[in-house]
Each structure stands twice: as structure tokens, then as C-alpha cells.
Amino acid sequence: MRLDHDERRTELAEAVWRVIRREGVRGASVRGVAREAGLSMGSVRYFFGTQDELLRFAMRAVIARAEVRIQAGSADRDKLVAQGDAGAAAAQLLEQILPLDDERVADAQVWLAFTVQGTVDEGMAKIRREADEGVRQLCEKCVTDLAELGLVAIDRDRGVEIERLWSLLDGLTLHILLDLAPPSASRAGQILRTHLADLQHPIPS
């Protein structure tokens, strides 16, 4: 069955994630992943012809999980925007992106490892760029939704605000992953809401 085949590949991807969290991308050798998955080396090679193919699949699988999470509350958020509360919609969306529970922390750890590996591996860099563009568009949508409802001051440079929001999100994510300023998970949401509140008010000057 072809279904079993894909399920196996996903199981192997999950084994890759566990190994990466424990030993880094360095430890994600074919043998290491096989051991983690309880399979032999030859079996892994049956499902993935090469190590690169294995790692790229595992990387894309992280993206797929994130997309599912983001898609989940999509309808609710659209309703909020239609009701004029784009601020609440933005908060709900962006809190989905931040790693605020263990599962998302685990995913983000793996993603960060792949991201840095992409500094050296052009194949991974390409995958990362596609995913990052997706996040950027989400940030853009948040700012645009707010602006179209007149909730963002006109004197704001929208491009600057989009990239500021985007950078803040990635910085918060990094800080949560590195466990900086201990109560990060709960405080990250507070920081995000403060930022969105700022965005919705003009600079008095």
C-alpha cells in the first residue's frame, strides 16, 4: 500500500526530529535515525534514497505541521476581521505562530536547526525561504487588515511595520527556544499584545 509507505516516511521524519533535538543536525546520521526509529540502516535507505532526501522531507514535514495549526482558526479570524476587530484576529493568529506550548517549542527547535543548516546547505535554504515568505505574508495580512479598518495611524510606514512585527516574532521565538528571561512563554504573549496596541495608535509627536 502506498499509504503505508508515506506513513513510514512520516515516522522516519519524526525520528529525525527527535534525534535533532537530542543531538543536533550533526547527529541526524542515517544510522542514528534508523536506530531512533527502530529500523535498520537498509530500511531507511529504502524509503529515502539519500540522506539529503531524508532531511529535506523532515524539514518540509515541520512546515506541514505549522500550516495545519495556522489553518485551524482561519475561519474564526476572518469573522473577527469582518466584525471590525482585526486586532483580536491578529493576536490570535500571531500567537499560533509563537511556540507557546511544548509541541510548538519542539517543532521550533527543529526548525531553527534546519534554518541554520540552510546557511550552508542551499537545498535547505530554499525550503526555508519559502516558509519564511509565508510567515511574512501572515504579518503583512495582520498589518493590512488593521490598516484597512483605519486602526493603524497613516503616518506609519507600512513596510517598516510589517518587518518590525515579523522581526519581533522571530526574536520572541528565538528567546523562548533559548529559554531567555525564564517566564518567556507567558510573557511573550504580553509583549506581542503590547506591540499590537502600539501599532494601533499614532505617534503623538
Add this chain to the structure above:
Amino acid sequence: MRLDHDERRTELAEAVWRVIRREGVRGASVRGVAREAGLSMGSVRYFFGTQDELLRFAMRAVIARAEVRIQAGSADRDKLVAQGDAGAAAAQLLEQILPLDDERVADAQVWLAFTVQGTVDEGMAKIRREADEGVRQLCEKCVTDLAELGLVAIDRDRGVEIERLWSLLDGLTLHILLDLAPPSASRAGQILRTHLADLQHPIPS
């Protein structure tokens, strides 16, 4: 001469940086670094008894470079604060932290690689935490200086603002390194100044 000895160690650290930028921490093997430095394997081992020692030294050397850069304009900034222009002082300091030229981008690339390696290597994690605490204190000083001059609204939670600024800095750094939104280097400064301006005005209502 003991001086030559330390100079050699620094040369080897620089070789480590180049290898890491080109091939990642993965490629920073004893052999690889020796080849990059134009030395034999045995020579590297003479200056560093173990690979871990070599990499840790190279990591601390990145910190040392950053400290020199930050220390450089220190007097000027203190003068600005004394004159009541804490905003200009903050902008000058924080722009030193961002990788806005090639040299600092190179350093930040290496630092990021070490940082992620620290996810798996407790020794590196310790070094990273010390350095991160230093950056946090710089952010704290910026916010505190502004607040003591009455330039920050009282209704701001200072802890939140410190970590928001800190996260934004790290996020901007990451985006510059990953080359997101092409004209990042020039735009990063603009984003930082926008953020500092926001910080200096109360949230109306």
C-alpha cells in the same frame, strides 16, 4: 614567546570562523581548521588539547570582538545621556549591536552557528548565556536611561519593554543574517529608530 602563542590561538580561532561560515560547525573539524589555517593537524593540537577547547576559544573570541565594538563609543554615549538625549545614545548603542556591515555580519553568522550548537552542547550553552545576559543588560540600560529622563511613559511595563526591545534586536539580526527582505541592513536601522520613537511616547487612551 607567550605572545606568539596567544596570537597563534587567535589565528586558529579566525580559521574556525571562516570554516564555520563556509561549511557550518559540522565542517569545523580539527583537520578542516588545520587546513584552513595552513597548519598541520598536530600543530592545532599543540595549541588546543582538544577540539572542544578550540571551538570554545573561537566562540569566546567572537564575544571579545563584540565587546570591543560596544566599548568603543561608550564615552560618547554617556555624554549624550548626560545632555538629556538618551534616545540618541540608545540608537547609537543598539546600532552597534546590529550586524550592519560585512564584518559584523560575519561575526553574527558564526555566533548564530555557535548559539544553535549550544542547544546540544552544554559547554557552549553556558558561554552563550553569559553573552546574552550582557546584551540584555545593554537593552535594560537603554530603557532605564530613557525612563529616568522621563522620556518613557509611566504606563509602560519596563520589563516588557526591555524584553520587547531585546527580542526585536535579535529578530532583526536573524533577518539580516538570513537575508530576508533584501535591503535589510539599511532598513533595520529605520525599524530600530521607529521602535525607539514608539517607546518614548505614551499609548494614548
Add this chain to the structure above:
DNA sequence: TCTTTCTTAGCACAATCGTACTAAGACCGT
């Protein structure tokens, strides 16, 4: 039950890894 296809296991190969060790070279005070 036989046969064909799908999975799994295991070994072999060359390459690379970190470390230990030895010996030859360079340099310097005397």
C-alpha cells in the same frame, strides 16, 4: 500453494573523524 512484489536486514567500501604519540625542525640564551 506458488509466485510476485514489497520490506527489512546486513555487510562492504572508501572516506572522515578525534585523539595519541613520536620525531624532526626552529629558535634562543649561553
Add this chain to the structure above:
DNA sequence: ACGGTCTTAGTACGATTGTGCTAAGAAAGA
């Protein structure tokens, strides 16, 4: 010129790496 210390080079060892290849086992349709 000599003696001793500081540097460098080179080699060897066992372990691990990615990949190619072969054959045994499982599953399923005839």
C-alpha cells in the same frame, strides 16, 4: 657552536560516516 625549549609535521588507531549492493523475510494475489 652547543643544549634545551618551543613548534611543527606526520603517522596510526579505532570509531563513525554515506552509500551501494545482496539476500532473506513478509504479504498478497493467482
